[in-house]
Amino acid sequence: MNGAESLIQTLVDSGVEVCFTNPGTSEMHFVAALDEVEGMRCVLCLFEGVVSGAALGYAAMAEKPASTLLHLGPGLGNALANLHNARKGNLPIVNIVGDHATYHLQYDAPLTSDITGIAGPVSHWVHSSAAPADIARDAAEAVQQAGIGQIATLVLPADVSWSDNPSGAAAATRKVQPAPVAADKLHKAVEILRDDRPTVIMVGGRNVSEAQGVKLARLAAATGARLLTETFPVRIRRGAGTAVIDRLPYLAELAIDTLKGTERLILLGCASPVSFFAYPNVPSVLEPEGCDVYPLAGPNDDIDGALDSLLQAFAAGSEVVPLRELQVPPAPSGPLDANSAAQALAHYLPENAIVVDEGITSALACFPFTSAARAHDWINLAGGSIGFGLPAAVGAAIACPERKVICLEGDGSAMYTIQSLWTMARESLDVIVLLFNNRKYSILELEFARTGARGGKPGPKAASSLDIGNPDMDFASIAQGMGVPAVVANTAEDLNAALARGVAEAGPLLIDARVPPLQF
Structure with missing residues (x-):
C-alpha cells in the first residue's frame, strides 16, 4: 500500500467518503489510488473555486467533512474564496494539497510556492507529511482537526504519495462531539x-x-x-x-x-x-x-x-408556541420581476427542498415570500465572498441526493463559478438553478450610493464597471453548452412552467429568468 492508498483508506474509514477534485501532475498517484481503494466518491470540478464551494455545500448538509484535492499552491489559491466562506461558516473541510516531491523543492520549479503560507489564512490546521509512513496518521489527524467546524489542510508531497507505506492505513477517528457549555x-x-x-x-x-x-x-x-x-x-x-x-x-x-x-x-x-x-x-x-x-x-x-x-x-420544556402554518401563494401572472419570481418560488417550492441563496438583490423578496412555504432548509452565504451558490448547490445535492436543490443565483455571481454547471450535468444532480438575469451588478449600485462615493451617483466610467449587460449573457446557451437543459423565462407564466418542470423532473435545469434590476 503506497502513501496515497493509505491516505484514502484512512479518510474513508473515518467517514470522509467524498472528494471534490481538480488534480494535476503531483496528485496522479492519489488519482490512481481512487481505483485501488473502495468507498471514496470522486467528483471532478473544472475550477478549484467549485471544488471548495462544493465541499462547503456538502459539509453544510452532511454535517461532516468532504475532502478536496488541489494542485499545488496555485490550485489552493484558486480555492481560497470559498474556503474563506467555509471558515466563516464554521464548516469542516479536509484539504489535500499536492506538492512537488521533497527532493524536487530545492530546484524552485515554476509551480513551487509557499503552500503553508497560502493555506494559513483559511485553515485552522496546516501540516505537510514528511514521509510515507506518516501520511495515514497525518490524514487521521486532519479529519480530527476538521472535527465539527474547522478547515484542515494536509500537504502531500508527490514522493510521499507514491512511495510504499509500511504502516498502512491509520485507525479510524471518532466523531468530535460539541463541547458542553459550562x-x-x-x-x-x-x-x-x-x-x-x-x-x-x-x-x-x-x-x-x-x-x-x-x-x-x-x-x-x-x-x-x-x-x-x-x-x-x-x-x-x-x-x-x-x-x-x-x-x-x-x-x-x-x-x-x-x-x-x-x-x-x-x-x-x-x-x-x-x-x-x-x-x-x-x-x-x-x-x-x-x-x-x-x-x-x-x-x-x-x-x-x-x-x-x-x-x-424556566420549566418551559413543554411550552406551547406558535409555529408557522402552511401558506402557499397562488402562482403569479403577468410581468416577471423580483416579487413575482419570489411568489412563483414560494408556490412551487417542494417539501423538504434545499434552497441555496446567492440571488443577491433580485432574491431579496424570496426569503420573506417563502417563510410559510412547504418546509425546507435554506443555505446562506456566511462569508460574503460571491461565487459560492452554484458550487454549494453541487455539494448539497451530493450530500442529499433524495432532495431537490434550488439554487437562487445572480448573473454576476454565477460567472465566478459557472463551471459548476458541467459538474451538475456530469453527476446528474437534482438541481434547479433559478438564475436572476438583470444584467447589472445591482448590489454594487446599492453600495455605491450608500458609501456616498461621488455623491452616490456614478459617472459614465463608474456606471460601466457596474453594468454587465454589454454584451448580454445568454445563460441558457451557456448551460446547454455544459450539458444542463435550460429555459428562458420572460414572464411570470414562463417561470411558473419552468419551475413546475424542474420540480417534476429529476436532474439539473437552469432557468434564465429575465428580471429588471431593482431601483434603489
Whole structure:
C-alpha cells in the first residue's frame, strides 16, 4: 500500500467518503489510488473555486467533512474564496494539497510556492507529511482537526504519495462531539433572562434546526426575550411547522433600528453583529451603546444542550408556541420581476427542498415570500465572498441526493463559478438553478450610493464597471453548452412552467429568468 492508498483508506474509514477534485501532475498517484481503494466518491470540478464551494455545500448538509484535492499552491489559491466562506461558516473541510516531491523543492520549479503560507489564512490546521509512513496518521489527524467546524489542510508531497507505506492505513477517528457549555455560563444566562431589562437572544452558526427553533421559541416565550437569527446563518430550517424567528437585516441602518432599545444580547452560535462594511456616519457595531453582550455558546459548543438546560431552569420544556402554518401563494401572472419570481418560488417550492441563496438583490423578496412555504432548509452565504451558490448547490445535492436543490443565483455571481454547471450535468444532480438575469451588478449600485462615493451617483466610467449587460449573457446557451437543459423565462407564466418542470423532473435545469434590476 503506497502513501496515497493509505491516505484514502484512512479518510474513508473515518467517514470522509467524498472528494471534490481538480488534480494535476503531483496528485496522479492519489488519482490512481481512487481505483485501488473502495468507498471514496470522486467528483471532478473544472475550477478549484467549485471544488471548495462544493465541499462547503456538502459539509453544510452532511454535517461532516468532504475532502478536496488541489494542485499545488496555485490550485489552493484558486480555492481560497470559498474556503474563506467555509471558515466563516464554521464548516469542516479536509484539504489535500499536492506538492512537488521533497527532493524536487530545492530546484524552485515554476509551480513551487509557499503552500503553508497560502493555506494559513483559511485553515485552522496546516501540516505537510514528511514521509510515507506518516501520511495515514497525518490524514487521521486532519479529519480530527476538521472535527465539527474547522478547515484542515494536509500537504502531500508527490514522493510521499507514491512511495510504499509500511504502516498502512491509520485507525479510524471518532466523531468530535460539541463541547458542553459550562454550568457557570448557563447560570449567568439564567440571571440575565430573569432580569426585566429588554433582552435579545440571537442565534446562528452552522444549522438552526427545526427542533432548535422550537426550543428557542419556548425560551423566548417563557422569559419575554426577543428572538433573532444572525443575518446569514449557514443553514436554517424554515417554512410550515417551524418556529417564527426573524432575522437581523443586512443593511446596517435597519439592523441598528431592529436592535434599538436592547440592553442585553445573548449570543448562541454567532458573534456580536457588526456592519458588513464601513459607511460614513454609520456605526460599525450594531447593538446599542451600553448594551451588555453575553456570548453564551460558540458554533462548536453544544447549543441544544444549553437550550435544554435553560428550558429546564424556566420549566418551559413543554411550552406551547406558535409555529408557522402552511401558506402557499397562488402562482403569479403577468410581468416577471423580483416579487413575482419570489411568489412563483414560494408556490412551487417542494417539501423538504434545499434552497441555496446567492440571488443577491433580485432574491431579496424570496426569503420573506417563502417563510410559510412547504418546509425546507435554506443555505446562506456566511462569508460574503460571491461565487459560492452554484458550487454549494453541487455539494448539497451530493450530500442529499433524495432532495431537490434550488439554487437562487445572480448573473454576476454565477460567472465566478459557472463551471459548476458541467459538474451538475456530469453527476446528474437534482438541481434547479433559478438564475436572476438583470444584467447589472445591482448590489454594487446599492453600495455605491450608500458609501456616498461621488455623491452616490456614478459617472459614465463608474456606471460601466457596474453594468454587465454589454454584451448580454445568454445563460441558457451557456448551460446547454455544459450539458444542463435550460429555459428562458420572460414572464411570470414562463417561470411558473419552468419551475413546475424542474420540480417534476429529476436532474439539473437552469432557468434564465429575465428580471429588471431593482431601483434603489
